[in-house]
Amino acid sequence: MELHIDEKKLLKIFQDTGKEEIPVEELSKNELMGSETKVMRSALWLSGKGLVDIVERKRKYVKLTERGEKTLEEGLPERKIAEYLKEKGITSIPVKDIKDILDRSEINPALGHLKRKDIAKIEKGIVHFKSLDYRDEEEEVLKNIKTNGSIEKYSPEILEVLKKRGLIEVEEITERSIRLTEKGKEYIKEPIEIKEEISQLTREDIITGRWKECYIRPYDVEVPTEEVYPAKYHPLTRVIYEIREVLLSMGFKEVKSPIVETEFWNFDVLFEPQDHPARDMQDTFFLKYPKSGKVPEELLRKVKEVHERGTVDGRRISKGWNYRFQEEISRRTVLRTHTTVSSIRYLASLSQEEREKPHKVFCIDRVFRNEAIDYKHLPEFYQCDGIVMDKDVNFDNLIGILVEFLRKLGFDRVRVRPAYFPFTEPSLEAEVYLEGKGWLEILGAGIFRPEVLEPLGIDKPVLAWGIGLSRLAMLKLGLKDIRELHRNDLKWLKSVRYAP
Numbered sequence: 001m002e003l004h005i006d007e008k009k010l011l012k013i014f015q016d017t018g019k020e021e022i023p024v025e026e027l028s029k030n031e032l033m034g035s036e037t038k039v040m041r042s043a044l045w046l047s048g049k050g051l052v053d054i055v056e057r058k059r060k061y062v063k064l065t066e067r068g069e070k071t072l073e074e075g076l077p078e079r080k081i082a083e084y085l086k087e088k089g090i091t092s093i094p095v096k097d098i099k100d101i102l103d104r105s106e107i108n109p110a111l112g113h114l115k116r117k118d119i120a121k122i123e124k125g126i127v128h129f130k131s132l133d134y135r136d137e138e139e140e141v142l143k144n145i146k147t148n149g150s151i152e153k154y155s156p157e158i159l160e161v162l163k164k165r166g167l168i169e170v171e172e173i174t175e176r177s178i179r180l181t182e183k184g185k186e187y188i189k190e191p192i193e194i195k196e197e198i199s200q201l202t203r204e205d206i207i208t209g210r211w212k213e214c215y216i217r218p219y220d221v222e223v224p225t226e227e228v229y230p231a232k233y234h235p236l237t238r239v240i241y242e243i244r245e246v247l248l249s250m251g252f253k254e255v256k257s258p259i260v261e262t263e264f265w266n267f268d269v270l271f272e273p274q275d276h277p278a279r280d281m282q283d284t285f286f287l288k289y290p291k292s293g294k295v296p297e298e299l300l301r302k303v304k305e306v307h308e309r310g311t312v313d314g315r316r317i318s319k320g321w322n323y324r325f326q327e328e329i330s331r332r333t334v335l336r337t338h339t340t341v342s343s344i345r346y347l348a349s350l351s352q353e354e355r356e357k358p359h360k361v362f363c364i365d366r367v368f369r370n371e372a373i374d375y376k377h378l379p380e381f382y383q384c385d386g387i388v389m390d391k392d393v394n395f396d397n398l399i400g401i402l403v404e405f406l407r408k409l410g411f412d413r414v415r416v417r418p419a420y421f422p423f424t425e426p427s428l429e430a431e432v433y434l435e436g437k438g439w440l441e442i443l444g445a446g447i448f449r450p451e452v453l454e455p456l457g458i459d460k461p462v463l464a465w466g467i468g469l470s471r472l473a474m475l476k477l478g479l480k481d482i483r484e485l486h487r488n489d490l491k492w493l494k495s496v497r498y499a500p
Helices: 005-017 024-029 036-048 066-074 077-088 095-100 104-116 137-147 156-164 182-187 203-208 235-249 297-308 340-349 395-408 450-456 469-477 482-486 490-495
Strands: 021-023 052-064 092-094 120-123 126-129 168-180 260-262 333-335 359-368 380-389 414-421 424-434 438-448 462-468
Touching: 005 021, 005 036, 005 182, 021 024, 024 036, 024 168, 036 052, 036 168, 052 066, 052 137, 066 137, 077 092, 077 104, 077 126, 092 095, 095 104, 095 126, 104 120, 137 156, 156 168, 168 182, 235 359, 235 380, 235 395, 235 469, 297 450, 340 359, 340 380, 340 450, 340 462, 380 395, 380 469, 395 414, 395 424, 395 438, 395 462, 414 438, 438 469, 462 469, 469 482
Parallel strands: none
Antiparallel strands: 021 168, 052 168, 092 126, 120 126, 260 333, 359 380, 380 462, 414 424, 424 438, 438 462
16 A cells, blocks of 8 residues: 555554554644644545544533633622722621722622622622622632633533623534554554655756655545635526526527516516406515606506407407506506516517517526515525517427527426416426436426517517526425525535536
8 A cells, every 4th residue: 555655654653652542732743743734634645545533522611701811810799899898897888889899880790699609698788798708619610710621620500600791601622633443553563664755756856866765656646635615606606607608508698677676567568467366465575665666658558458458559469358457556666576577678678670680588687576485485586587589489499499498407308288377378387307306397488478569569479488596406406495595504505516
């Protein structure tokens, strides 16, 4: 077995001392090692080869706080009172006069501790000491902690009192030692020779011929090393970046829209009736300020007409919803409940000339729903929506785009099934197959209804789809609870592996 010179030095200490387990602190003071870093690095290599074990033992100890240091120097408040009385040659003092001895903040706690310890009694506003030369175990413990912080030496009850008084604090330290395994014990039975090694051959080594006298150690790529945790993006951010890159590579353009929207853009333009259950307080966050926003009046007129009668400028499109459309509801403000609103705003912004051209856009952003928090629901999450507009696109194109999109995200088995959404017809849901979990729904899609497009002046088919990124992130990261994405668990964030 090939060992590094530092590994040999560490084992040589065991060989010379005859010990089977040695604390790291003791090893680091040995002239063969010289530092704790070198000890731990060598021990890590040897543990990977099965020659030693790194043993960790956690131990609690107590130490004085800054306040405790000051109190140890000046004395406990109750002791200050006793010393004052000794100087005056008296054994009692009115409570009102204690302000001449202690700070105002110390008076009540000191009186409480005198009674608790049965050092003095208080009658009619007078403090009577039983003895001015009393023994105070808490005082003694405080002095001993200064020199010996071993928590086992002291009564838990006294430590709790001192901790509540802010005089001490408990800390936990980890003590490490290196212990030989059976394999390690066998290895050190043979003499260990320590000779100079060359791990990197230099020009000087070659010119002087030093390389002939030294041992040139082979490079071992399997030597274990300490874990390194470089800065990296949050896993959810990496999912978002991956999806963005996939869509950009497929020829899509990214668009954005405001977080605060009017009900007009968030619901009405999408032909969602104003009495739809999804629009009530149970599903939507309504704003108190600003309570209302501006809407384009001409488009509002057309949307109102299609909602009430199913017509646009007198042209019959459908039956509509046959109810009284209220413009004041359209102007109310909400936190957007989906990113489809970005696609609709984009379509509405197109000029007559731009409407003649094909368009492929997407939006990735936060949306808000008035949801109860549980393992699969949060009130704030990320969503991705996209549209494709062209005169020749159809439902087959939509399925092809979605299958290719999901394939690029790593999902090879995809199937679609019919679905219903208020603003698309026909509609579908796409599912992906995961080993051990079966088929899981991952996105919804469809073709925008004429009631959505006609008021915008769009006379071409528009394919639309939406996907919840939090659910996608859970699938790719193997999580069962959506809340784990936002708990900032450093251990998980350091260890999680995610490669797009």
